[in-house]
Amino acid sequence: DGGITQSPKYLFRKEGQNVTLSCEQNLNHDAMYWYRQDPGQGLRLIYYSQIVNDFQKGDIAEGYSVSREKKESFPLTVTSAQKNPTAFYLCASKGGSSSYEQYFGPGTRLTVT
Amino acid sequence: AQTVTQSQPEMSVQEAETVTLSCTYDTSENNYYLFWYKQPPSRQMILVIRQEAYKQQNATENRFSVNFQKAAKSFSLKISDSQLGDTAMYFCAFMKHHRGGSNYKLTFGKGTLLTVNP
Numbered sequence: 001d002g003g004i005t006q007s008p009k010y011l012f013r014k015e016g017q018n019v020t021l022s023c024e025q026n027l028n029h030d031a032m033y034w035y036r037q038d039p040g041q042g043l044r045l046i047y048y049s050q051i052v053n054d055f056q057k058g059d060i061a062e063g064y065s066v067s068r069e070k071k072e073s074f075p076l077t078v079t080s081a082q083k084n085p086t087a088f089y090l091c092a093s094k095g096g097s098s099s100y101e102q103y104f105g106p107g108t109r110l111t112v113t
Numbered sequence: 114a115q116t117v118t119q120s121q122p123e124m125s126v127q128e129a130e131t132v133t134l135s136c137t138y139d140t141s142e143n144n145y146y147l148f149w150y151k152q153p154p155s156r157q158m159i160l161v162i163r164q165e166a167y168k169q170q171n172a173t174e175n176r177f178s179v180n181f182q183k184a185a186k187s188f189s190l191k192i193s194d195s196q197l198g199d200t201a202m203y204f205c206a207f208m209k210h211h212r213g214g215s216n217y218k219l220t221f222g223k224g225t226l227l228t229v230n231p
Contacts (some may be wrong), residue, residue, distance in 0.1 A: 042221030
């Protein structure tokens with residue numbers, strides 16, 4: 001089945017540790033996105049990538065890093081520099097320039113203590 | 114920068130009745146897209162309906178329809194014959210229309226929690 005997978009569903013880390021969230025898609029989509037969701041908030045864009053080996057900062061990129069070495073994969077690293085990393089993280093992808101719909105993965109809930 | 118405002122943090126409706134969720138947005142763009150996404154308790158984001166700003170006709174998808182008022186920058190969602198499975202957080206979102214490669218960034222409102230009561 002085509003879709004977007006994010007693993008794991010729940011992730012726990014100690015403060016000061018970097019952690020990488022996985023996002024994989026088999027939709028052959030060019031663009032991929034990472035969003036953060038906090039209680040009572042909409043989704044906020046962290047990073048996005050339109051093609052392999054290229055990515056841009058979104059609205060809240062500080063404390064995060066990404067890579068896009070393969071079309072199918074767009075991992076997000078939450079670094080120790082991120083002040084409030086506990087949140088729900090959603091990955092999305094979008095097809096070519098004629099398509100404007102973003103399709104979302106199931107999300108990863110990260111808890112840092 | 115674009116902003117999206119959903120003024121109703123929570124709403125409730127009886128099963129089989131109709132409910133309308135409000136959304137307003139602020140932009141200087143003329144061409145754009147508007148979306149309603151649903152996030153049920155599973156937290157999976159699901160696209161409910163979309164509207165192209167250049168289209169005057171309001172979009173409909175089965176029991177879901179929108180009232181798009183471009184001049185007023187308003188984009189409300191009407192859910193008819195509400196079902197228990199409609200219980201979810203609903204997000205309104207905005208995207209600029211782009212020519213060629215660009216970021217297609219979505220700007221979201223803070224959401225409206227809709228509860229459908231039996």
